[in-house]
Amino acid sequence: MGLKIVVIEDDAEILYIVYLLLTEEGHEVIHASDLEITKDIVTLQPDLILLDELLGNEKGSDACKMLKAKKETSHIPIVMMSALLGIESKAAEAGADGYLRKPFDRDELNELVNRWQKIQ
Secondary structure (H helix, E strand, O other): OOOEEEEEOOOHHHHHHHHHHHHHOOOEEEEEOOHHHHHHHHHHOOOEEEEEOEEOOEEHHHHHHHHHHOOOOOOOOEEEEEOOOOHHHHHHHHOOOEEEEOOOOHHHHHHHHHHHHHHO
16 A cells, blocks of 8 residues: 655646656655645645745745644655755755655655655
8 A cells, every 4th residue: 555645846747747656656646836735734644745845935944844843743754855956954954854856767756755655
């Protein structure tokens, strides 16, 4: 059985590709193009969140800090995604559980998700 994964990505093409790749692997994917969905994370209780750093005028790292600070969501693994240089340090500063550098390939995405699936 797959994971319930929330993907927050404002680039429609990347969001579609990630959605296709993850659903092909049997995961349930809930996707959004902005941080509005973070209001529903407590209810959704995903197994993993894939979170883009640059979301229009918003930063994924700010949302990550907020989710990690709440008792109800602090246990949910968050992986930051970005093509920005220094995403490793941004992810660490935000309290993220990992990062995925864009562009990434199918194998990198699957390997990352499989790591979290083994923990479940």
